[in-house]
Amino acid sequence: MVVTGESEFSIPDALLPADGRFGCGPAKVRPEQVSALARRAADFLGTSCRRGAVRGLVGRIRTGLAELFALPEGYQVVLGNGGATAFWNIATYGLIRERAQHLSFGEFSARFASVDRHTPWLAEPSVLECAAGRYPEPRAERGVDAYALTHNETSTGVVMPVRRVPGADDDALVLVDGTSAAGGLPVVPEEFDVYYFAPQKCFGADGGLWVALMSPAAVARAERLVADGRYVPEFFSLPVAIEHSARDLVFNTPSVSGLFLFAEQIEWLLGIGGLDAAASRARKSASVLYGWAEAARWAAPFVAEPGCRSPLVATIEFAPHIDAARLVAGLRAHGIVDLEPHRKFGHNQVRVGLFPAIETADVEALVACVEHAVEQLGRAAGRGRRSDV
Numbered sequence: 001m002v003v004t005g006e007s008e009f010s011i012p013d014a015l016l017p018a019d020g021r022f023g024c025g026p027a028k029v030r031p032e033q034v035s036a037l038a039r040r041a042a043d044f045l046g047t048s049c050r051r052g053a054v055r056g057l058v059g060r061i062r063t064g065l066a067e068l069f070a071l072p073e074g075y076q077v078v079l080g081n082g083g084a085t086a087f088w089n090i091a092t093y094g095l096i097r098e099r100a101q102h103l104s105f106g107e108f109s110a111r112f113a114s115v116d117r118h119t120p121w122l123a124e125p126s127v128l129e130c131a132a133g134r135y136p137e138p139r140a141e142r143g144v145d146a147y148a149l150t151h152n153e154t155s156t157g158v159v160m161p162v163r164r165v166p167g168a169d170d171d172a173l174v175l176v177d178g179t180s181a182a183g184g185l186p187v188v189p190e191e192f193d194v195y196y197f198a199p200q201k202c203f204g205a206d207g208g209l210w211v212a213l214m215s216p217a218a219v220a221r222a223e224r225l226v227a228d229g230r231y232v233p234e235f236f237s238l239p240v241a242i243e244h245s246a247r248d249l250v251f252n253t254p255s256v257s258g259l260f261l262f263a264e265q266i267e268w269l270l271g272i273g274g275l276d277a278a279a280s281r282a283r284k285s286a287s288v289l290y291g292w293a294e295a296a297r298w299a300a301p302f303v304a305e306p307g308c309r310s311p312l313v314a315t316i317e318f319a320p321h322i323d324a325a326r327l328v329a330g331l332r333a334h335g336i337v338d339l340e341p342h343r344k345f346g347h348n349q350v351r352v353g354l355f356p357a358i359e360t361a362d363v364e365a366l367v368a369c370v371e372h373a374v375e376q377l378g379r380a381a382g383r384g385r386r387s388d389v
Contacts, residue, residue: 007333008326009376011369016334017362023338024154024313024353025180026200026207033204033264037257044256050249057259058248064266065213068274071189074216079209080241081252084179084198087210088112091146091175092119093230094222094238095194099123100146100175103160105135106153107344108177113148121230132345133303135160140167147174149192152181152310154201155342157303157351159310163191173218182211183265184282184312184356186275193218199262202269202278202312202355206258209250214242269356278356279311285354285363286311292367298322298374302349314352315341322374324348330373336366 021028043053062077071077080090092115102113104127116125126144128136135158138147147168152159162176173193181187183202187195193215199205214222222238234240235252244251269278290309293299293316302315318324328339328350341349350370354363 007330009330009373011331011334011372015365015368015372017336017359017365017369019359019362020331020334020336020366021338022336022352022354022358022362022366024201024351025198027202027204027353027355028357029204029261030265030268030357032268033261036264037260040260044260047256049253049256054256054259055248057256057263058245058250060263061211061259061266062245062248064263064270065211068183068266068270069187069189069195069213071213075189076214076219076242076245078212078214078238078241078245079250079254080212080245081208081210081250081254082235083207083210084108084177084196085111086236087196087212088115090210090236090238091148091194092116092122093232093236094225095146095173095175095218096122097145097221097225099125099144100148101126101128101138101141101144102148103136103138103150104129105156105158105160106132106150107155107342108179109148109150109153112150112177116148132156133158134305134308138165140165140169142169145169145172147172148177149174150177151185151187151195152178152312154180154313156345157310157313157315158308159185159312160308162187162195171217171221173215173221180310180313183269183275184278186279189213189215193221199258199265201353202357203262203265204355204357205262205265206255208255209258209262212238212241265357272356281356281360282311282354285358285360286314288360288363288367289314289316289352289354302345312354314354315345315349316352317347317349320348322348323377324350326377327370327373330377331369334369336369 104110130136175194176192178195178197180201182197196212200207298319302317303309339350341351
């Protein structure tokens with residue numbers, strides 16, 4: 001067994017997962033994607049993003065996503081640089097007309113609300129908050145022209161349904177952050193106007209790119225705001241991104257390797273049966289991890305309500321006598337990596353990515369390794385090395 005760093009315990013090779021990458025983003029990239037990139041690298045890398053080969057990649061992505069999400073007639077797949085974080089600013093320029101409502105129930109949903117609140121040309125947003133581990137319900141408010149939802153809150157592992165808000169103004173848009181959900185959770189396109197995400201989680205690609213699945217109403221809103229005189233920098237301009245995407249281009253030079261990995265993963269997901277099959281893989285892995293945590297004497301799911309638990313990002317909390325930081329450090333030394341909790345919610349926890357590329361057998365191995373490590377730490381504590389394990 002090769003240990004890559006200091007560890008307070010040892011794990012037999014037979015217990016280790018075949019692939020120890022459980023990060024919540026950037027997440028596991030399938031070896032097959034990397035091999036395909038190596039075989040085709042000369043066709044794409046170091047070539048102009050304005051020419052046929054790279055434009056063909058963008059076309060594969062747009063066509064593949066339209067099929068994967070079963071987009072209705074008139075919905076468009078739009079791409080741009082900057083990631084989902086940039087898209088929050090883009091939305092304040094090009095989608096929110098005057099006032100939005102935000103559901104704030106974790107780090108990322110709260111950050112979009114903060115971006116909106118600090119945008120001087122928009123009215124004070126309505127922000128509905130709840131404690132981490134649950135999600136608030138949206139409610140219709142007169143004058144709200146955009147409702148901001150988060151399908152899967154990556155920081156805590158809370159999942160919420162995506163649906164339109166009953167009683168909302170007729171022209172109100174539904175904007176959904178799908179960054180850690182897209183490609184791993186089913187969603188009905190008719191229930192949203194914009195479903196935006198970055199590809200470094202379920203899609204196993206590099207970050208730095210945003211993708212928006214846009215309804216005709218969202219496209220019209222973006223174009224109307226510019227036509228009515230709102231100043232929008234080109235980098236944040238949705239009409240510019242829409243126009244370029246329609247020609248299989250990205251306005252600014254993209255990461256071509258990221259585009260290739262993205263396209264390969266979309267086609268893999270389609271090949272295994274699409275979103276339903278991807279979600280089934282994730283649920284199977286989640287049932288292993290949550291089932292173990294519920295049965296353990298010294299661990300429990302952080303999200304108490306089963307209906308709110310994400311099948312893609314699972315946060316597990318440990319009893320006070322288990323030092324999660326020591327456990328995570330030791331596992332990392334054995335090649336089981338990126339289990340650290342989110343920096344704002346990680347008290348004594350691990351956070352586990354369960355995206356479709358992650359094999360259930362590796363999740364089962366992770367559980368076995370955690371139990372083995374905790375047992376060893378407990379024996380060490382009994383010998384006087386530590387008294388809190």
